[in-house]
Structure formats: C-alpha cells, structure tokens
Amino acid sequence: MRLHVWGVRGSIPAPGPETNRYGGNTSCVAIQTAAGELIIIDMGTGLLGLGNSLLPGDFGKGKGHATILLSHAHWDHIQGLGFFVPVFIPGNHFTLFGHAKSSSMLEGILEGQMNPNFSPLYTLRNLGATFDVRAVIPGEPFEASGVRITGRPNPHGSTTALAFRVEEGDRSFVYASDVGYEDGGPSPEMLELYRGASVLLHDCTYTPEHQEKRRNRGFSSYVDAADAATRAAVGHLVMFHYDQDYADADVDALRDACRAELDARGGAGIGLTAAAEGLELEI
C-alpha cells in the first residue's frame, strides 16, 4: 500500500505563504493498494488536487471506481466533494462508507451540503458519477477495494469520528483524525484498532497548551498522538490535521516536540513524519 497526502489542515482551509510547505487544504488522503485500487479517506479541499491527478487515468474516461471512507461529516471533511472533478464524469463510481445510523441517513447528510441554498449542484443526483453510500457497523470488518477495512468511532467533542484500519497482506494503515480522548487516552477498543499498525496517521491539531484551552473541541495534541502510537506499538506515526492558525514553522516545532515525546515514552523506534501536502509514504 502507498499513502498519498492531499490535505492536512483542520477546520478550514488556510491559504497563504505561511502554509506553503505543509499546505493549507483540509483533510484528504489516498491509499493506493498493491493491487492498484484507490481508497480515499475524507473529502476536505485536498480532494481537488487528488481529482485533478486522476484525470489522465480511468477517472478521466468515466471508467474509474474508488472507495471513499468518511470519518465524519464536519465541513472540513466533506467540502471538497462538489469540486472533485471525477464526480462530474458519467461512468465513474464511488462506494462511500461513513458513520450514521443508516445508509439513507448518511446519504441525506451528503445531500445536505449540495442543497440549492448552499450549492449550485442541488443534489448528488446531478453529479455524473454514481454513489453507493453505506453506513459502517462499528468494529465489524468489511471488504472494499480488495482489502480489509474496520471502522470504529472515537470521541470528537460533542460527536464522534470514525477511525479506520486498512489491511492488505501483512501491512496495515490506521487513519485516526479528529479525536479528543477522554482522560486516560484511547479506549481499549481503539488501542486494539491501532495495535501494531505499520503506519498510524493521527490527529495532531495542537500543542498541549492550546489543546488545554480548547478541550471541548475534541482534538488531539502531539502528546496524545505520541501516547497512542507508543501504547499501540505502531511502526510509524504520521502527524495530521494541524490547526488553521499554525504556520509552517509552528508545525516544524510540533514535529520536533512530538519526536521528543515519542522518545521519552519508549517509542524511539517509531518513525515520525509530519504530513504535508504531496507526501507519499510506502506502507
């Protein structure tokens, strides 16, 4: 599997020279499986760049298909959908897995952002591509794009966000963005989901100081990320979902502090990367 990062920012896109290196687009990553299948996780504005990169291939011809995993429906995780060029090309097909009580409720949530008050698209049905929308059953593995996927909800402020584990052969990737743990860190079920992952991509929105002031928002600090990575004994940690006010130098400092935190917690053997737009990582 190969990870490709398209958007790393939390809450709202943050354009400007001060975010050029890590990028200002909101959450979106892609996994290319060894068999060449595409799995997209979250649909922030990073999805625009991914869409353009897909046009020379099958998606440009209306013959593309991909799995989309949606952690939750806050705007910064769905706002790229209406600007993802492959959805306008008839013949493309997407199977979307997300968190809701039922598949039709999940589809209704996606329709909500397309309604004519907010979007000139009016409804998903006006997109050329077709969507198969499915609610994830927490903790129950399913197969999509030829790999095994498990989703489980993490606490995220007043709501929850799904974390996903994607497994292909002996490699595993975990996506855990938008999580604010209760005291004591990840629950035993979540630690089980993260356990031994080749790569754990984890929410790293804040410094501990900023997180303390904004605890109700439901995001992690680098200490939470380092704690989760060491306790789950993962191979590599990828920091993700930076605060919209953090300039590149702030994220550099966040990474250095996270490295020190990993080392202090007995995780010196865990690799660390601060996600940046354009990052590719072999899993």
Added chain:
Amino acid sequence: MKVRFWGVRGSVPVPGRHTNRYGGNTSCVEVRPRGDWPIIIDAGTGIRRLGKSMMESAFGDGGGTAHVLISHTHWDHIQGLPFFSPFYQEGNHVHVFARQRHDTHLQAVFASQTEDPYFPVPLSSLKAEIEFHELVEGAHFELGRARVTCTRLNHPWIAMAYRVDADGGSMVYCSDTAPFSDVLLEHEFISTPPQVGGVLDPAIAAKLASMRAGLVAMCQGVDLLIYDTQFTPDEYRARPHWGHSTPIDAIQVAREAGIKTLCLYHHAPSRSDEQQDLILRETQDLCRAAGDPFEVIAAYEGLEVVLGDDG
C-alpha cells in the same frame, strides 16, 4: 471610506504557492466608513482573518457592532462565518443581511450551516447577539453613516449586488452574476449549457434586460465597481449556466454606468497568480485601446482602496 479585500476567490479556497499573491481565500470585502463600524460584504474564508483583526478593537471586549451583507448563501460566500471570532464574544452585535427567500427564513438557512453533523457549534450557542435582516431587491437602508442599496443578479438561486455610499465615496459589490444575455438563472436547476448568442424567449429577454438596467442604474457614477469576472470568454461559452461573468461583461457595465475604477474579483479557483496577472493586463490593454476613462485593477488579499474624502 476604506475598502479592504480579505478574500477574492470564487467557488472554493485554493491554498498553495500558485495563489500566494492574489490569495486563496473565498469572497470577503470589508467596507469601513471613517470612524464607523465595519460593513462586511460576504463571508467566505477571508472573513476568518478579518474577524481576528476586529478582535483587536472594541469587538475583543464585546463592544462591537458589525453589519454583514451576504450576496447569496453559496458555500464560498458563507463558509467563513463559523470562524468569525466576534461571534464568540458576548456583547457584540452582528447584523446579517441577505435576500429574502421564497421558501424559508434566512435564519433557518444560516442555522442549517452549522447544525449537527456539519459543525460542532450551532448558531444558537454563539455568544454575540445575531440579528437577521431579510432584503428584497431595491431595498435601501442606512447603516451608521453609510447608505446601502441592493439589486438582484443573474445567478442560480439568485444573488444580490450591493451599493454603499459614505464619506462622499461610493462602491458597488457585484458578485456573483452571469451576463444578462443567454440564460435566466433563478431557482430551476439547468443541467445542460444553453446556447450562447441564441435567441431568447421575449419575456425572458425582457426580464434579463430589466435586471441589467437595474444594475447599471445602481452602479451609476460609483468610484469603485467590484465585479465577478471568474470566467474567460471560452470558459463562459462552455458554462453560461454557472452564473459568472467575464471581464468583457464587466467593462460593458462599467462603461454604461460611468464608473471610476473597475476591480476584477471572484477569481477562478484554478487561476494561478501568473494567469491572473495576464487577465488583468489584457483587460487594461482593452480599456486603454478603447479610450475608457476608468482604471482597471484586480482584487488581491490585503488590497485597500480609499474612497471619497477619507484620505
């Protein structure tokens, strides 16, 4: 009064090196009459930084009053609103103005922007006093020392243009709109591009002509005309039903209304700084060759234009 641009982009924010100079934030313009509260036009992602700067003034202590004029509620014109810091400070007053809907109240539309599961902070829990004002086209009212008028535009689900007069200066914000020549854009979804330059039903042609006349009349003699010029002529021909104009359309309105400065605005998300430079230069050359008396500029984040006797 001073006019300052905080977001100049259309459709979707576009961070990246290719937009560093013009800026990647979506639509937001601050109009500030001398010594008066700000009038903010549109609340794209640009309003986030504007809100932060306002917190350095009376808004930081909950003693501020802001007026927000919304052209229409498409995402790129409201998506910054939940990140507008003055909303989170008790004591501030924010008045939001937008066009009256045929189907629902304005407050319901804005409330649905931040309801579960889309955003963690619902409108009802914001600490500032927020008041919604529903406008019909042609409405005119006063905000502090400024006079405001509005007229409707040719855009899906209908957008409003606003004129603000204060301190002996005047400006019009005209975004988003298609030209008034090929298709009438209202509530119906149009799936296939209509023919450009074709013959229109006379009733529709008359409605478009009257809409355009209303806009030209409102723009009469203004110091600054900010105009949606998202499309090149080729892009317009491919998508006349998307509701955006070209610099040529803006020039024609500018000529008829006898304005002083035309400002290209609502830049396409795909446009790099270099491409935008080229569009500006071509438009300036066109106007120079035609002997037009007005100046042409292109909006970028941080641009400030001083109008009237606010020197």
